[in-house]
Amino acid sequence: MNAYFTVFRMRWKMELQYRGAVIGGVVCQVFFGLILVSLYRALYASKPQTMPIEAVASYVWLQQAFFRMQLSSDSELMDKIRTGGIAYDLCRPLDLYGYYYVRILAQKLLGSLLRAAPMLVFAFLLPRGVGLGLPVSLPALAAFLMCLTAGLLCTCALENLTMAFTMRTLDSRGVQAMLNLLMMILSGNVLPLTLYPDSWQKVITLLPYAQVLDTPIRIYTGQYALADVPRALLIQLAWVLLLVWAGESMWRRHQKRLIIQGG
Amino acid sequence: MDTIRLYIKSMRMLMKSQLQYPASFLMQTLAQLVMEGGEMLAVILIVDRFDRLNQWMPGDLYFFFGLMSVTFYLTEVFGRGVTGAFPGMVRSGQLDTLLLRPRGVLTQTLCSAIDPRRFACIAVGTAALALGSRLSRISWTPLKGLLLAESVLFGMLLILGLFMIEAVFCIYSVKSVELVNAITYGGRSACQYPIDIYARPLRVLFTVAAPFALVMHVPAAYILDKPLYGWPAWTAFVCPLAGAGVFAVMYLVFRRAMRHYRSTGS
Amino acid sequence: MAFIEAEGLTKTFTVRKKREKGRLLREKTRVKALDSLNFTIEKGELVGYIGPNGAGKSTTVKLLSGILTPDGGTARVNGLVPWEQRRQHVKRIGVVFGQRSQLWWDVPILDSFDLLRDIYQVPEADYRRRLSELTEALRLEEFLRTPLRLLSLGQRMRAELCGSLLHGPELLFLDEPTIGLDAVSKLALRDFLKQENARHGTTVLLTTHDMEDIAALCSRVMVLGHGRKLFDGALPDLLQRYDTRRIITLRYDGDAALPDLPAGCACAEEGEGYRIDYSPDQIPTAKLIALLQGAGNIRELTAQPQNIDHLIAAMYREMDL
Numbered sequence: 114m115n116a117y118f119t120v121f122r123m124r125w126k127m128e129l130q131y132r133g134a135v136i137g138g139v140v141c142q143v144f145f146g147l148i149l150v151s152l153y154r155a156l157y158a159s160k161p162q163t164m165p166i167e168a169v170a171s172y173v174w175l176q177q178a179f180f181r182m183q184l185s186s187d188s189e190l191m192d193k194i195r196t197g198g199i200a201y202d203l204c205r206p207l208d209l210y211g212y213y214y215v216r217i218l219a220q221k222l223l224g225s226l227l228r229a230a231p232m233l234v235f236a237f238l239l240p241r242g243v244g245l246g247l248p249v250s251l252p253a254l255a256a257f258l259m260c261l262t263a264g265l266l267c268t269c270a271l272e273n274l275t276m277a278f279t280m281r282t283l284d285s286r287g288v289q290a291m292l293n294l295l296m297m298i299l300s301g302n303v304l305p306l307t308l309y310p311d312s313w314q315k316v317i318t319l320l321p322y323a324q325v326l327d328t329p330i331r332i333y334t335g336q337y338a339l340a341d342v343p344r345a346l347l348i349q350l351a352w353v354l355l356l357v358w359a360g361e362s363m364w365r366r367h368q369k370r371l372i373i374q375g376g
Numbered sequence: 377m378d379t380i381r382l383y384i385k386s387m388r389m390l391m392k393s394q395l396q397y398p399a400s401f402l403m404q405t406l407a408q409l410v411m412e413g414g415e416m417l418a419v420i421l422i423v424d425r426f427d428r429l430n431q432w433m434p435g436d437l438y439f440f441f442g443l444m445s446v447t448f449y450l451t452e453v454f455g456r457g458v459t460g461a462f463p464g465m466v467r468s469g470q471l472d473t474l475l476l477r478p479r480g481v482l483t484q485t486l487c488s489a490i491d492p493r494r495f496a497c498i499a500v501g502t503a504a505l506a507l508g509s510r511l512s513r514i515s516w517t518p519l520k521g522l523l524l525a526e527s528v529l530f531g532m533l534l535i536l537g538l539f540m541i542e543a544v545f546c547i548y549s550v551k552s553v554e555l556v557n558a559i560t561y562g563g564r565s566a567c568q569y570p571i572d573i574y575a576r577p578l579r580v581l582f583t584v585a586a587p588f589a590l591v592m593h594v595p596a597a598y599i600l601d602k603p604l605y606g607w608p609a610w611t612a613f614v615c616p617l618a619g620a621g622v623f624a625v626m627y628l629v630f631r632r633a634m635r636h637y638r639s640t641g642s
Numbered sequence: 643m644a645f646i647e648a649e650g651l652t653k654t655f656t657v658r659k660k661r662e663k664g665r666l667l668r669e670k671t672r673v674k675a676l677d678s679l680n681f682t683i684e685k686g687e688l689v690g691y692i693g694p695n696g697a698g699k700s701t702t703v704k705l706l707s708g709i710l711t712p713d714g715g716t717a718r719v720n721g722l723v724p725w726e727q728r729r730q731h732v733k734r735i736g737v738v739f740g741q742r743s744q745l746w747w748d749v750p751i752l753d754s755f756d757l758l759r760d761i762y763q764v765p766e767a768d769y770r771r772r773l774s775e776l777t778e779a780l781r782l783e784e785f786l787r788t789p790l791r792l793l794s795l796g797q798r799m800r801a802e803l804c805g806s807l808l809h810g811p812e813l814l815f816l817d818e819p820t821i822g823l824d825a826v827s828k829l830a831l832r833d834f835l836k837q838e839n840a841r842h843g844t845t846v847l848l849t850t851h852d853m854e855d856i857a858a859l860c861s862r863v864m865v866l867g868h869g870r871k872l873f874d875g876a877l878p879d880l881l882q883r884y885d886t887r888r889i890i891t892l893r894y895d896g897d898a899a900l901p902d903l904p905a906g907c908a909c910a911e912e913g914e915g916y917r918i919d920y921s922p923d924q925i926p927t928a929k930l931i932a933l934l935q936g937a938g939n940i941r942e943l944t945a946q947p948q949n950i951d952h953l954i955a956a957m958y959r960e961m962d963l
Contacts, residue, residue, distance in 0.1 A: 137554030144558040147578065148566040155573035156426045290407040294414055304418045308425055382760050389757060393748030396789075473744045475709045477761050478733040484761075635711055638655060639704055 116207075117215045124219040128227055138181075139228050143235060146177040150243055153305075164307050167246045168334040172305045174236040174245040175330045179261075181225035182268050183296050183325060190216070191289065194280055203368050210361040213276065217269045249335035256342045260329040263349040268325040270356035271296075277363040301327045307336060321352045379483055386487035387454070394492060401493070409496035412445060416500055419568075432570050435511025436600050438504045443524075443592055444568040445501025447531035449494040451539075455532070456489035458482075459539045459560075463553070466546045472639055481634055482627065485543075512600055520599045523612060527595040530619030534591050537623035538563065540630050547633045559586055567592060572605075587622065590615040643721070644682035645845055646706065646813070650715030651679040653701050653869075675701040677869035678715060685812070686843045688835075690860035690877070692850065694958050698869040699849045703815050706847075707737050719813060733762060736806035740818035743798070744805055745790050751801045752786045755808060762809040769808065776804045779834055796827035803831075807838070814838075817849045832858045853950040867961050881950070884957045888927065890918045890934075890945045898938025903930075915942070 128135065150170050157166045190213070193199045202209065236245035248254040279288050297303050299322035306317055306327045317323055328345050331337040337345055394401055419441050423434040432440075452459050462485055465471045474484040514520070542556040567588035571579055583589045597604050598612035653676040676698045683689055693699050704710040706717060708724035708731050717724060722731045738744075745754040759769045777783055780800040785793060793801065799819060806814070816835075820828045836859060838844050848860060856863055856877060863880060865873035873880055893915035900909060900916055907920040907930075920930060927945065934940065948956075 134554060137557075141554045141558040141562065144562045145565065148562065148574070151574045151578065152429075152569055156422065156429055159428050159430060160426045162425070288403070288407075290404070291410055294407070294411045298414045298417065303414065304421055309421055310424060378760075378763070382757075385757060385760060389746065389749055389753055392753075393746065393789075396748050469739075469742055472704070472709050472739070473742065475728070476707055476732050476735075476737050476744070478729045478763075479761055637710070639709055 116212075120212075120215050121219045121223070124216075124223050128223050135227055139231055142177045142180055142228065143232060146174055146232075146236065149173045149177075153308075154243070162308070164334075164336065167242050168336065169305060169307070170243055171246045171334050172301070172307065172330050174233070175333065176302055176305070176326055178229040178232040178236070179225050179326055180302070181228055182221050182265060183300055183302060184293060190276060191279075194276065199280065209368060210273065210357075210364045213364075214269055214273050214357075214360075217272050218265070221265060221269060221272075246334075248333045250339070252339055253332055253335065256339065257329050257333040260332055260342070260346060260349060261326075263346060263353065264325045264329050266353045267321060267349055267356065270353055270360055271321055271325075274356055274360035274363065277360055277367065280367060296322055299323065300325055301330075307331070319348065321356065324349045324352050379479075382479075383483070383487050387490050390488075390490045391492060394490070405493045405496045408493045409500065412449075412497035412500040415445070415568075416441065416504055419504075429569065430572060431602070433512060435508045435513075436596075436602075437508070437569070439508030439512060439514075439600060440570055440593070440596055441568045442501045442504030442506075442508055443527065443531075443596055444564055444588075445504060446498055447528045447592065448535055448564050449497040449501060450528065451532045451535040452494045453491050453498070455486060455536050455539070456491040457485040457487065458536055458543060460491065461485070461489040462543045463546045466549075469639065471637070475637075482630065514599060515601075523595045523598060526613065526616050527592055530616035531588075531591045532619075533623040534587065534619035535560070535564075537619070537626040538586055540623075540626040544626075544629055544633045547630075547637050549638070563588055570596075587615075587618040590618040592616075643718075645685040645687075646681075646683040646717070646719050646847075648679055648681050648702075648706070648715070648717040651676050651702070651705060651712050651717055652714035653698075653705060653710065653712045674869050676705070676712070679866075679869065679871055681864060681871060681874060683845060683847065685845055686839070687862060688839055688846045688848070688860050690848050690850065690856035690863040691866065692853075692856065692863060692954070693866035693872075697866040699866055700817060701869075702866070703737070703817055703847070703849060707735060707815055708732055733809065734811055735813045735815065736809070736811035737815045738799075738802050738806050738817065738819050740799070740816075740821040743790070743802060745801060747791050748789055750787045750789055751782070751793075751805075754790065754801075755805060758805055758808055764809050768810065772808055772810055773804075776807055779837065780804050781830075795822050796824060799823060799827065799831065803834070810842070811844065813845045813847070815847050815849075818851065819848070820850065820852050820855055828852075828854075835859060853954055857950065865957070865961075867958070872961050880957075881953055884953050884960070885947060886923060887919055887921050887948050887956075888945060889948060890920070890927075890930070890943065892916055892918075892934060892943040893941045894937070895939040895941050901933055901937040903933065919948075 150173050153169045153173070154166060157169070190199075193202070233245060238244065248257060275289070275292050279292075299306075299317060299320055301307075301323070306314060306323060309317060318327065328337070328349060332342060332345065419437055422429075423437060428434065429437060457465075465474075465485070465488070470488075471481075474481055474488070477484060508514075509516070538560050539556075541559065542553065545556060563582065563586050566574070566578070567582055571582055571589040571593045574582070579589070594604055594607070594615040595612050598609065604612060652674070654672050654674050656670050657673050679698075679702065691699055691702070701710065705712050706719060706724055708728040711725040719731060720734060724731045745751060746757070755773060759766075764772070777786065780803060782800060782804060785797055785801075790798060790801065803819070820831060823831065832855065835846060835848075839846055846859075848855065850856060860877065862875065863873070863877045864871060865880070891912060893913075903909060903918070903920075904925055906924045907918055909916055909918045911917075918930070918934075931943070934943075
């Protein structure tokens, strides 16, 4: 347990050391947020949709603020896989899945908290319909936070599985780029999932990518009513369990194979 | 002339070395294809839901997207030395090696990298241009073709110039890639849609500081037979020169910065 | 006018310190890498340039090759100021960094040379002549068409040398050229450099930590420390100054213990025998041996001068580097 805390502490120190990168990242993300909101406002001016523009603006800002939760970020671990240095870790007597999971969790949690806080404040101060609106109700805010936590657990499990998967492929960089891209498209970062054709949404919202940010944000903006929350949470947790199970068994197989083959 | 020959020769050699790993190359090219395909998908979905954007019809939107895509990724293919490799060259000390040769640093930087994987993106962009041209029923004339080429060419200079901001930061060993990304990649994302959807401050930014609007949107409006934001028709041919202006300014800044270059290592 | 003239060369770097607790901004300190350095080198000289890590050797080379601009002082190489007339200047020099490559990693070295010819705009006839000469001298023939990444370290260094000499430079900077090379490659490299210097009168400035390189190649050596020149002259002169100690190793029959030795002698057990480090000025060698004989039957005894590396280490210590 102690080792896991150390991982968090080290990550925190690292994040603080690269404050310049954090500030730059926030500015960049704010910029992207402004562009996207402008685009959707112009589109809405031509043809309004059922989802109000205020909700779309909130959707965009929450997506940008928690951007860090989506992108695979552990370049150190990726390098290890590419260069084969991962073999050292595989030989270590520790629960690899748990260790990597905590590493990824620390990165995503601390990284996005540090960036989200200033961005949300900024977005909140923008005029209505451009900036971040209030949650539809207080219970909705509570449900949002709960589902965001579930989403975080889900994205970490997803990245861990991806990591295990890329180890088996010839060119991990290409596969990684492809999976990252799938994440960006299917999580609502490129285009809010609420703006996809309605028939597509029925399927897309069930995929693990939608569980990360789309589900929590829909609760925040009121697209999902409070009555829908139990169902949404259930889907999220089902994915978490499934992804953890798949990831864990894959890492275990890697470890076993390495021991049998003797490296 | 000799410089161009050197550049072509370098490119040929770099291509040869990239093709030494065909499997990896194919895989990464495929990833690029899917990536740019995904970007285009976003435009398709927007068109599907909204039908139009201010006075711009679906075909116009594809045309804007395609123009930006082709220009941006042509720059990434042939200007990879500046758009991608330069920071690494400063860190690894490779820049020292360039300084030891009797050629300009920028020339050699451009000669030192190519990124042919991005041809996949250019293919998507070209498809978007073709689609946009059909849907908007563009009546092509030689003059319009010339203007398209001009826009792409000066757009490349503009993008190269913007990436040189990052290069200058690197020379002064300032680490803020994200900040520069806002102007380069952010500029690309913003200006693949027509400029008139943005509020005044952003419009000013993309007209004066990073003049994508002048280099791409004014010529695009001319080609699409739309009013040029109230300007006479001949301005469509003059505006793109702003791209060369940005490049020239950044070139001077870059040269000045090189005087302060402080090499790495012992 | 000398071939290379450096006068008052000064270069300062700003180093950012780690942020201390409670301080918002990082403190900056200025470090003098070079502190008004003066020297001249004549055409055709082979000069060794030594000093501990961080003394400013690489900075000197980078200034003289036009990579860096100094804060103060001037230098002229063959009449040109390197950092002001960089392009003309680098046409006439060649530089080899032992730990950095100037050739292209994934392509045959011949293609690299070909591109270098275009970069330096070497006339075709000169290039042909030079390439065949260097190919023979450096024995490159067998791997001219092999990509750089497949070559051994020794082969790679030979290729690098060829690359930096193709345009026939009058001045060659070598920065740690023998680092990591095996004995055979080292010897071959030294032979080649001597030959190149003799045949073309190439001036060579050699930076190294390998004193054998200096001893084998350089008629003159400059010692740098804390950005200042501490010594400039012939290697034997330098050594003589610090070569005040001798070493005796010996073994007794059976296990006799060492006698008490006078102060100033350092002894250590070494294998089954002893190693004694002493100064003949304090105790004459004959007297020391007599003393040692008194303690038992000596089976084996050798006396030798100090290892050159030890000498240099002693010198750095004395100069407080």
